[in-house]
Amino acid sequence: MTDTHTKPASSQGTQGPFEPTLVAFVCNWCTYAGADLAGTSRLKYAANIRIIKLPCTGRIDPLLVLKAFESGADGVLVSGCHPGDCHYTSGNFHARRRWAIFHRLLELTGIDSSRLHFSWVSAAEGQKFADLVNDVVAKVRQAGPFDAVNPARRRS
Amino acid sequence: MSLIEAIRADGAKLLQEGEVKMVLGYRSRYDRRLPLLITQADQVSALVYDDDCWQNLPTYLRKGEVRSAMPVAIVCRPEGIRSLLVLASEAQIAADAVRVLAIVGNEYRGVLDLAAAAALIKDLPPAPVAPDVAAKLDELAAMPANDRAAFWRDALAPCTRCYACRASCPVCYCQNCVVERNTPQIVSTTAAPHGNFAWNIVRAFHQAGRCTLCGACQAACPQNLPLMLLNAWIERQVREEFAFVSGSGLNEPPFIGSWSPNDDDKFIR
Numbered sequence: 001m002t003d004t005h006t007k008p009a010s011s012q013g014t015q016g017p018f019e020p021t022l023v024a025f026v027c028n029w030c031t032y033a034g035a036d037l038a039g040t041s042r043l044k045y046a047a048n049i050r051i052i053k054l055p056c057t058g059r060i061d062p063l064l065v066l067k068a069f070e071s072g073a074d075g076v077l078v079s080g081c082h083p084g085d086c087h088y089t090s091g092n093f094h095a096r097r098r099w100a101i102f103h104r105l106l107e108l109t110g111i112d113s114s115r116l117h118f119s120w121v122s123a124a125e126g127q128k129f130a131d132l133v134n135d136v137v138a139k140v141r142q143a144g145p146f147d148a149v150n151p152a153r154r155r156s
Numbered sequence: 157m158s159l160i161e162a163i164r165a166d167g168a169k170l171l172q173e174g175e176v177k178m179v180l181g182y183r184s185r186y187d188r189r190l191p192l193l194i195t196q197a198d199q200v201s202a203l204v205y206d207d208d209c210w211q212n213l214p215t216y217l218r219k220g221e222v223r224s225a226m227p228v229a230i231v232c233r234p235e236g237i238r239s240l241l242v243l244a245s246e247a248q249i250a251a252d253a254v255r256v257l258a259i260v261g262n263e264y265r266g267v268l269d270l271a272a273a274a275a276l277i278k279d280l281p282p283a284p285v286a287p288d289v290a291a292k293l294d295e296l297a298a299m300p301a302n303d304r305a306a307f308w309r310d311a312l313a314p315c316t317r318c319y320a321c322r323a324s325c326p327v328c329y330c331q332n333c334v335v336e337r338n339t340p341q342i343v344s345t346t347a348a349p350h351g352n353f354a355w356n357i358v359r360a361f362h363q364a365g366r367c368t369l370c371g372a373c374q375a376a377c378p379q380n381l382p383l384m385l386l387n388a389w390i391e392r393q394v395r396e397e398f399a400f401v402s403g404s405g406l407n408e409p410p411f412i413g414s415w416s417p418n419d420d421d422k423f424i425r
Contacts, residue, residue, distance in 0.1 A: 061342075062358070062361060063334065063342045063343065063354070063358060064342075066342075066353075066354050066357060066358070067342055067354075070344075070350050070353075070354060083417065083421070084417075090415065093415035093416075093417065093419070094413070094415055096415065096419050096420075096421055096424065097398075097411075097412060097414075097415045097419050098412055099423070099424070100393075100397060100398075100419060100420050100421075100423070101361065101364045101365075101390060101393055101394060101412075102361060103423055104389075104390075104393045104397075105357065105360065105361055105386070105389065105390060105393075106357075107301075108293075108296060108297070108304065108308075108385075108386070108389050109304060109305060109308045109353075109357065110301045110302060110303070110304035110305025110306070110307075110308060111301070111305070112301040113423065114301075117425070118423055118424040118425065119424060119425040120424060120425070132425065149302045149305045149306065150305065151305040151306075151308045151309045151312075151349075151353050152350060152353050152354065152357075153349075153350060154344070154348075154350040155348075155349065155350065156346075156348050156350075
């Protein structure tokens with residue numbers, strides 16, 4: 001494995017203004033398709049986001065979110081199907097209950113709602129996805145670089 | 157008859173009558189209280205009980221020497237009874253394989269089966285969070301996020317990853333703990349800040365809706381990490397947002413693993 005815990009120089013503030021790095025964990029059936037629609041509709045959105053596609057939000061283990069912060073993400077977006085739309089019937093309901101506790105736990109440890117975002121984006125909501133990414137990136141940019149204070153960050 | 161005499165008498169009776177094959181209680185060794193596994197009625201005089209008995213004995217139900225001696229009678233406080241109910245609802249123990257020698261406060265409540273023990277704690281309020289823990293949580297919640305992050309970085313840095321917290325916890329029973337999985341390895345096993353953070357957060361998170369605030373993990377921690385802050389914080393969220401209290405009945409659906417269409421989604425856009 002190379003450079004899994006280093007970041008591009010541009011996001012470390014060594015050159016130019018701070019550009020946040022975000023990781024998005026999205027489900028295959030709704031949000032990824034929504035992102036795809038944003039792309040095929042030629043919608044422009046902030047390029048700070050790295051999308052990781054998983055089968056379902058039910059598969060988005062909170063550990064993956066921790067891992068993203070450990071690897072130096074300034075923010076994380078988790079997104080999937082609207083309630084009732086899950087391809088596997090109830091994956092997003094299971095996920096929602098886990099997130100409800102997990103985001104409050106991370107809030108206690110200093111990773112608050114300016115850095116950890118959750119949303120429902122359907123396959124038809126290309127515009128919502130583009131707007132969402134722009135908004136999330138703006139919020140994380142406002143929160144500033146996370147490396148120096150990130151309690152989960154790998155430093156060795 | 158004093159509390160411990162009553163426990164000894166009931167333990168001896170259960171063993172003599174063949175109701176149980178083992179009694180699980182506490183013994184004294186110098187200033188320490190250790191678990192005691194008794195299989196003969198004439199050994200009950202070694203049983204003790206006092207405020208230093210901090211271990212939560214249902215933890216020992218996963219040990220082979222105990223599992224092979226079911227049914228067992230087990231000395232439990234209300235937190236221990238809640239732990240038993242969590243274990244039973246997660247199919248880790250058979251409800252008819254345990255008898256509870258129930259202690260509430262300084263009072264012995266006799267030999268109960270699990271259903272009777274569940275009825276007993278139904279009338280009791282959930283274990284109160286220690287005032288210093290509650291005060292620290294309020295203090296943390298009022299801090300700026302970066303200060304909270306700094307607090308946890310420092311607080312978890314001394315962790316040596318001995319996993320005494322896991323070993324002492326009655327509901328941390330996975331044979332293959334997530335921290336030991338290495339294909340892929342998600343939690344670093346090195347005693348470095350990032351791995352310490354991931355481990356302690358994940359350990360606490362996996363107890364959501366299961367932790368009974370017995371305090372064994374923090375008491376077992378050789379580095380005195382403030383683990384009860386994490387546990388009590390999660391317990392508070394689970395109770396306030398979902399009106400769920402860990403181990404409040406027999407065969408309750410698990411908190412994580414069940415869901416409702418009305419669950420909180422204020423935080424989701």
